[in-house]
Amino acid sequence: SRDVFFETLDRVNDYYKKFINKLFQGGEGYLKYNPDTDGIEMFAQPSGKKIIRMEMLSGGEKALASVALLFALIEANPPPFCFMDEVDGPLDDANLMYVLETIKDLSKKTQVIFITHNRLTMEVSGTIYGITMEEDGVSKVVSVRLASF
Amino acid sequence: SRDVFFETLDRVNDYYKKFINKLFQGGEGYLKYNPDTDGIEMFAQPSGKKIIRMEMLSGGEKALASVALLFALIEANPPPFCFMDEVDGPLDDANLMYVLETIKDLSKKTQVIFITHNRLTMEVSGTIYGITMEEDGVSKVVSVRLASF
Amino acid sequence: MRLVKLELLGFKSFCDRTVFHFSEGITSIVGPNGCGKSNIIDAIVWALGERGTKALRIKEMEDVIFHGSNGRKGLNIAEVTIFLVDDKNEYSIRRRLFRDGTNEYFLNGKSVRLKDIQDFFLGTGIGLNTYAIIEQGRIESFVQMKPQERKILIEEAG
Amino acid sequence: MRLVKLELLGFKSFCDRTVFHFSEGITSIVGPNGCGKSNIIDAIVWALGERGTKALRIKEMEDVIFHGSNGRKGLNIAEVTIFLVDDKNEYSIRRRLFRDGTNEYFLNGKSVRLKDIQDFFLGTGIGLNTYAIIEQGRIESFVQMKPQERKILIEEAG
Numbered sequence: 001s002r003d004v005f006f007e008t009l010d011r012v013n014d015y016y017k018k019f020i021n022k023l024f025q026g027g028e029g030y031l032k033y034n035p036d037t038d039g040i041e042m043f044a045q046p047s048g049k050k051i052i053r054m055e056m057l058s059g060g061e062k063a064l065a066s067v068a069l070l071f072a073l074i075e076a077n078p079p080p081f082c083f084m085d086e087v088d089g090p091l092d093d094a095n096l097m098y099v100l101e102t103i104k105d106l107s108k109k110t111q112v113i114f115i116t117h118n119r120l121t122m123e124v125s126g127t128i129y130g131i132t133m134e135e136d137g138v139s140k141v142v143s144v145r146l147a148s149f
Numbered sequence: 150s151r152d153v154f155f156e157t158l159d160r161v162n163d164y165y166k167k168f169i170n171k172l173f174q175g176g177e178g179y180l181k182y183n184p185d186t187d188g189i190e191m192f193a194q195p196s197g198k199k200i201i202r203m204e205m206l207s208g209g210e211k212a213l214a215s216v217a218l219l220f221a222l223i224e225a226n227p228p229p230f231c232f233m234d235e236v237d238g239p240l241d242d243a244n245l246m247y248v249l250e251t252i253k254d255l256s257k258k259t260q261v262i263f264i265t266h267n268r269l270t271m272e273v274s275g276t277i278y279g280i281t282m283e284e285d286g287v288s289k290v291v292s293v294r295l296a297s298f
Numbered sequence: 299m300r301l302v303k304l305e306l307l308g309f310k311s312f313c314d315r316t317v318f319h320f321s322e323g324i325t326s327i328v329g330p331n332g333c334g335k336s337n338i339i340d341a342i343v344w345a346l347g348e349r350g351t352k353a354l355r356i357k358e359m360e361d362v363i364f365h366g367s368n369g370r371k372g373l374n375i376a377e378v379t380i381f382l383v384d385d386k387n388e389y390s391i392r393r394r395l396f397r398d399g400t401n402e403y404f405l406n407g408k409s410v411r412l413k414d415i416q417d418f419f420l421g422t423g424i425g426l427n428t429y430a431i432i433e434q435g436r437i438e439s440f441v442q443m444k445p446q447e448r449k450i451l452i453e454e455a456g
Numbered sequence: 457m458r459l460v461k462l463e464l465l466g467f468k469s470f471c472d473r474t475v476f477h478f479s480e481g482i483t484s485i486v487g488p489n490g491c492g493k494s495n496i497i498d499a500i501v502w503a504l505g506e507r508g509t510k511a512l513r514i515k516e517m518e519d520v521i522f523h524g525s526n527g528r529k530g531l532n533i534a535e536v537t538i539f540l541v542d543d544k545n546e547y548s549i550r551r552r553l554f555r556d557g558t559n560e561y562f563l564n565g566k567s568v569r570l571k572d573i574q575d576f577f578l579g580t581g582i583g584l585n586t587y588a589i590i591e592q593g594r595i596e597s598f599v600q601m602k603p604q605e606r607k608i609l610i611e612e613a614g
């Protein structure tokens with residue numbers, strides 16, 4: 001029903017603001033219902049910048065804004081699992097560390113699985129599965145590392 | 150004219166085969182004119198695999214095939230410069246090294262400029278420009294490193 | 299509810315039976331280009347009932363079945379099973395496809411329709427418009443999607 | 457022909473005059489997310505005559521002019537100059553845009569039309585369909601483009 005929708009939007013928007021503030025170190029953002037499109041507008045502005053339109057954001061800034069919305073949805077309604085395939089690609093090391101710090105908290109609410117080439121992402125993982133194709137064309141799991149905590 | 154086009158296609162195709170073989174360590178590929186679409190079909194197959202359609206290739210394999218075509222075009226007609234913005238993103242370290250080795254040769258024919266977050270790419274560069282926004286919203290060039298060869 | 303195990307058999311490049319156990323905390327899947335990492339995500343999306351070929355990077359549904367390589371013949375069946383637990387129970391979702399096109403879904407070992415699988419996940423955020431799976435190269439999609447598509451995501455979180 | 461220098465003034469986030477010298481060998485441009493790296497590529501593409509807003513990540517042409525920040529007022533002009541050399545000569549290509557919409561092109565300091573710039577680059581592989589510039593996130597474009605678009609690339613190399 002409409003009431004449930006707007007109540008959910010409020011909750012997701014609150015979380016979105018929180019994550020934009022954290023990931024952009026003081027940035028601002030919001031989600032807004034637009035009756036003309038019956039859709040949701042999304043806005044994000046890194047601290048110290050003047051963003052007129054979302055198109056102006058850089059590749060990494062767009063990835064961070066997307067991640068902030070993903071985290072807000074997870075916080076509002078934690079799914080049984082969350083898969084992220086090379087989301088760390090466009091991020092520089094400093095921004096990736098903020099994302100990974102936030103993921104550590106979220107992984108208490110949902111099973112987080114990354115696919116990555118990045119060493120920093122591997123270092124925060126409790127389990128690492130290595131996949132190879134030693135035999136042409138056939139995927140095998142080669143090794144599992146369990147981090148010692 | 151049509152003759153010039155097919156002569157150019159032959160040259161680019163020969164180079165494309167050479168670069169696919171090198172970047173996919175024994176892979177095969179070709180470019181083919183398709184009269185139905187009046188366009189050029191592109192094919193690449195990593196060694197030991199059976200690729201029925203280009204859609205099946207992985208993200209990194211698609212990036213490598215694209216790079217092979219880019220290198221073939223550069224070899225056939227070296228432009229005054231070549232800019233590549235984070236093309237190393239989807240590549241694993243081993244494939245990136247093959248690409249960087251090839252770029253070293255090509256950079257004798259054209260001025261190669263990378264935008265990157267990857268240490269391996271920085272290490273093969275003669276000049277590194279660092280960009281920052283110490284003053285909010287204003288880009289500045291902070292440092293230039295000239296590699297000692 | 300939490301994901302605890304995933305089993306692939308004959309799905310894309312996973313010719314042999316392959317099992318992944320997921321324990322608490324963060325899991326990373328690593329490996330060279332083309333080794334089969336993204337195929338694991340395709341397996342999850344497929345087991346949840348995905349029938350769109352573009353999202354699965356295929357042309358026909360049979361393309362998910364291992365089609366052979368230098369040393370191996372192609373198979374005639376692909377099967378993916380997802381195991382979940384909550385405080386009280388264990389659950390399993392399975393999808394199976396034969397080369398002749400027969401498509402089967404199982405919930406806790408019992409043959410069901412796709413609709414039963416979708417009802418099972420109702421309200422968990424996992425559905426065909428799920429926000430919980432970010433495929434390769436799609437991280438910027440939340441920023442680039444149309445406002446109406448973003449509304450569907452918010453509805454999934456309700 | 458080789459690129460030897462690039463000068464930006466008031467172009468996107470490059471408010472102050474910024475000069476890049478390019479010597480033989482490979483050059484890398486590095487820096488944190490959002491610092492202005494891809495804006496440098498936009499500057500090159502714009503100076504070569506690009507008038508499409510999507511390729512430049514803008515909505516109107518005036519969006520390329522520095523629009524101000526916390527400590528700085530917006531400017532009213534954007535200017536980019538590309539310096540090239542070959543065995544015999546030096547060349548410079550310049551594009552300038554004023555906030556009132558006036559758009560100027562210069563070739564070796566002389567005011568020219570865009571067509572003169574395009575004629576200058578004819579046969580070098582640098583044109584509006586150039587293969588020599590790979591923008592961010594577009595590396596897979598050669599594989600994903602339509603066959604007719606790929607044909608245009610081959611023609612540029614002729």
Ligand SMILES: Nc1ncnc2c1ncn2[C@@H]1O[C@H](COP(=O)(O)OP(=O)(O)OP(=O)(O)O)[C@@H](O)[C@H]1O
Nearest residue numbers: 207208209310331332333334335336337363364365
């Ligand atoms: N039905 C199938 N049978 C056998 N192999 C298949 C099948 N479908 C896809 N493949 C193979 O799977 C490979 C792609 O795997 P995938 O996309 O998972 O790689 P990846 O590990 O994600 O690589 P990257 O790091 O480049 O993204 C392709 O090389 C393709 O040949």
Ligand SMILES: Nc1ncnc2c1ncn2[C@@H]1O[C@H](COP(=O)(O)OP(=O)(O)OP(=O)(O)O)[C@@H](O)[C@H]1O
Nearest residue numbers: 058059060468489490491492493494495521522523
């Ligand atoms: N006309 C303008 N005036 C001032 N700033 C602008 C203008 N146009 C774009 N920008 C700013 O430039 C920034 C984007 O820069 P750019 O895309 O070059 O980043 P980048 O270094 O490539 O980052 P990434 O590593 O994330 O790709 C945006 O944050 C935007 O605010």
Ligand SMILES: [Mg+2]
Nearest residue numbers: 207208336434
């Ligand atoms: Mg992949």
Ligand SMILES: [Mg+2]
Nearest residue numbers: 058059494592
């Ligand atoms: Mg960029």
